[in-house]
Amino acid sequence: MDRKSIEDIVIESVCITYERDKSEISCETNIKEDLGGASILMVGLVSLIENELDVLVPLPVAASAKTIGELVDKVEGILKKG
Amino acid sequence: MSILDGIYKKAKLNPQKVAFPEADNWKMLQAAYETAKDGYITPILVGNSSLLRDLCIEKGYDCSIFRFVDIQDKEYKEKLINMYVSQEGRFLKEKALNRRMEDPLYFAMVMQAVEEADVTFAGINYTTGDVLMAGQMIIGLQQGVSTISSIGICDIPGYEGSEGSILAVGDSAVCTNPDAEQLANIAIEACDTVKALFDWEPRCAMVSYSTLGSGQGELAEKVVEAVKIANEKRPELAIDGEFQLDAAINPLVAQKKVLRESKVAGRANIIIWPDLNVGNIGVKLLQQFGHANAYGPLLLGFNKVICDCSRGAPVDEIKGNIVISSVRAAALTM
Numbered sequence: 001m002d003r004k005s006i007e008d009i010v011i012e013s014v015c016i017t018y019e020r021d022k023s024e025i026s027c028e029t030n031i032k033e034d035l036g037g038a039s040i041l042m043v044g045l046v047s048l049i050e051n052e053l054d055v056l057v058p059l060p061v062a063a064s065a066k067t068i069g070e071l072v073d074k075v076e077g078i079l080k081k082g
Numbered sequence: 083m084s085i086l087d088g089i090y091k092k093a094k095l096n097p098q099k100v101a102f103p104e105a106d107n108w109k110m111l112q113a114a115y116e117t118a119k120d121g122y123i124t125p126i127l128v129g130n131s132s133l134l135r136d137l138c139i140e141k142g143y144d145c146s147i148f149r150f151v152d153i154q155d156k157e158y159k160e161k162l163i164n165m166y167v168s169q170e171g172r173f174l175k176e177k178a179l180n181r182r183m184e185d186p187l188y189f190a191m192v193m194q195a196v197e198e199a200d201v202t203f204a205g206i207n208y209t210t211g212d213v214l215m216a217g218q219m220i221i222g223l224q225q226g227v228s229t230i231s232s233i234g235i236c237d238i239p240g241y242e243g244s245e246g247s248i249l250a251v252g253d254s255a256v257c258t259n260p261d262a263e264q265l266a267n268i269a270i271e272a273c274d275t276v277k278a279l280f281d282w283e284p285r286c287a288m289v290s291y292s293t294l295g296s297g298q299g300e301l302a303e304k305v306v307e308a309v310k311i312a313n314e315k316r317p318e319l320a321i322d323g324e325f326q327l328d329a330a331i332n333p334l335v336a337q338k339k340v341l342r343e344s345k346v347a348g349r350a351n352i353i354i355w356p357d358l359n360v361g362n363i364g365v366k367l368l369q370q371f372g373h374a375n376a377y378g379p380l381l382l383g384f385n386k387v388i389c390d391c392s393r394g395a396p397v398d399e400i401k402g403n404i405v406i407s408s409v410r411a412a413a414l415t416m
Contacts, residue, residue, distance in 0.1 A: 040228065051173075051177065
């Protein structure tokens with residue numbers, strides 16, 4: 001899967017979890033500062049990404065991403081490792 | 083009578099199904115066996131069944147006391163997954179859940195989520211972070227709760243409080259800096275939990291460096307706001323503050339400092355710290371200077387009872403926490 005497709009899925013999942021419009025979210029979006037929310041939302045986000053990409057994303061790894069772009073990098077890395 | 087005697091008695095009346103995803107650890111296995119043998123719980127060992135059976139035989143334990151659940155049992159796993167994903171509000175779907183359930187901790191929690199178990203008991207090898215994350219992902223939080231927290235039960239030699247030497251305190255372990263709403267939720271859940279365990283009438287003091295406005299500042303204001311929210315949410319509970327610790331637990335100090343009616347001042351049996359700095363230092367002070375035994379942490383906020391014991395816990399402490407968890411779970415079914 002190419003990076004753009006992963007990015008689309010991650011952004012789509014962010015929009016669902018944090019109830020945001022797609023136009024508000026980009027790779028530069030800062031997860032903590034721009035999205036905020038309780039940690040349970042990160043759990044929801046990781047679950048959606050796992051559902052869509054059939055991959056296990058460890059929560060601490062996802063939680064360490066500062067921006068959406070960084071989260072995409074991490075998911076891409078996990079997918080490449082297989 | 084020790085702090086746990088009453089709880090052990092209660093557990094025996096309604097033994098709960100406790101899932102152990104770390105039964106390959108000898109301390110956990112011994113604690114599971116002994117609490118089950120004495121009739122306090124019905125244990126479920128989750129993992130590699132043949133390995134777990136061998137361990138039991140090696141230890142001389144009667145295997146018939148346990149239910150063994152093998153995480154490789156495809157048929158059972160599929161059944162659990164189907165039951166889980168059909169529940170409303172679940173995040174994970176089949177494939178992702180199937181993958182997560184390769185880990186016994188997640189497998190055990192899915193069993194609990196679909197009522198095949200009443201408690202998940204872990205923490206001897208898994209970190210607190212592992213247990214909390216799995217709990218959030220699989221079990222979920224109670225409605226209106228946005229953070230996990232905890233309380234501990236302290237038995238303080240020489241302390242003569244309103245419940246003798248026993249005092250419940252929270253949160254000393256999990257929630258770092260709760261806002262007023264979260265602090266209110268911690269107080270409410272602490273009351274419910276303590277009532278379930280001890281049948282006490284909870285009297286919960288939310289503590290600060292200020293007693294009813296004697297000190298100013300945003301740190302005290304957070305506590306004032308939390309008391310207000312808690313009273314609005316659950317007016318039937320005796321939750322009061324903001325009080326200094328001495329005004330909360332000492333009737334003579336309360337007489338001087340709390341110049342209005344209060345069911346709590348001077349006779350609190352639950353203390354809610356304003357944040358984790360205070361809470362963690364507070365419980366360490368009780369342990370180091372007061373020589374208190376502290377049981378817990380009892381995790382609050384989840385939809386069901388999950389226990390994360392200390393990784394260094396001795397078998398007796400693990401047994402105590404297993405029985406406490408079982409009694410908490412039994413209270414949820416009533």
